[in-house]
Amino acid sequence: MIKILCGLKGTGKTTRLINIANESKETCKGDIVFIEASNKKIYDLKNNIRLINAMEFNIKNIENFYGFLCGIISENFDIKEIYINRLYKLFDFNIDEVSCLIEKLEKLYSKYNIDFILSMKCNVEDLPQEYKKYAL
Numbered sequence: 001m002i003k004i005l006c007g008l009k010g011t012g013k014t015t016r017l018i019n020i021a022n023e024s025k026e027t028c029k030g031d032i033v034f035i036e037a038s039n040k041k042i043y044d045l046k047n048n049i050r051l052i053n054a055m056e057f058n059i060k061n062i063e064n065f066y067g068f069l070c071g072i073i074s075e076n077f078d079i080k081e082i083y084i085n086r087l088y089k090l091f092d093f094n095i096d097e098v099s100c101l102i103e104k105l106e107k108l109y110s111k112y113n114i115d116f117i118l119s120m121k122c123n124v125e126d127l128p129q130e131y132k133k134y135a136l
Contacts, residue, residue, distance in 0.1 A: 002105050004134045005119040006127065013119040014085055018044050020117060021083045025049055030080030033072060037089035059091045066104045073112055084118035102131050 005020075007013045018041060021034055025046050032049045034041075042051050052072070059065050073079060087101075098120070105116045117136075120127075124135045 001115045002102065002109060002134050003115070003117045003136050004127065004131070005117065005136045006122050006124045007119070008123065009121055013121075014041065017083055017085050017117065017119050021049055021081070022046050024081060028080050031076055031078045032081045032083070033076075033079055034083045035072075035085065035090075037086045041085075054090050061091055062097060062100050062104065065091060065101075069104075069108060073108065073114065077112075079112075079114055081115045081117065084116065086121075087118055088121050098131060099128055102134070 005013050005017055018034075021032055022045065025032055025048060034045055034049050034051050035054050036051060037053070037055050039051065039053050045051055054065075054068065057068055059068055069082070072082070108114060109116060124132060127135060
């Protein structure tokens with residue numbers, strides 16, 4: 001499953017994403033990874049959710065990000081959910097590139113059965129039509 005939490009700056013996307021991850025940990029049958037652009041939220045997440053500060057890995061584009069995700073997955077086959085917060089802070093990314101990112105996430109979901117829940121700084125209306133079904 002892929003879910004996209006849309007909203008403009010200051011609408012509470014990060015808090016909502018953290019709450020979803022924390023609630024999911026109660027029922028998730030595997031490990032949860034939370035990818036963020038800093039370490040600020042480490043104390044907001046339950047202690048058994050792995051926080052990764054992606055800014056430490058010099059990600060420059062979607063291809064780098066895809067490789068980064070593959071590395072995380074290859075390191076731990078027990079991962080069932082990956083939360084991605086503030087994608088726009090990780091690398092130069094715009095709404096027009098959503099299709100490329102979603103296609104890559106769909107491939108990873110199909111192969112490894114990992115759910116991806118991400119936040120994006122946009123309105124639902126800004127998503128390409130075929131991906132509006134993923135909006136939370």
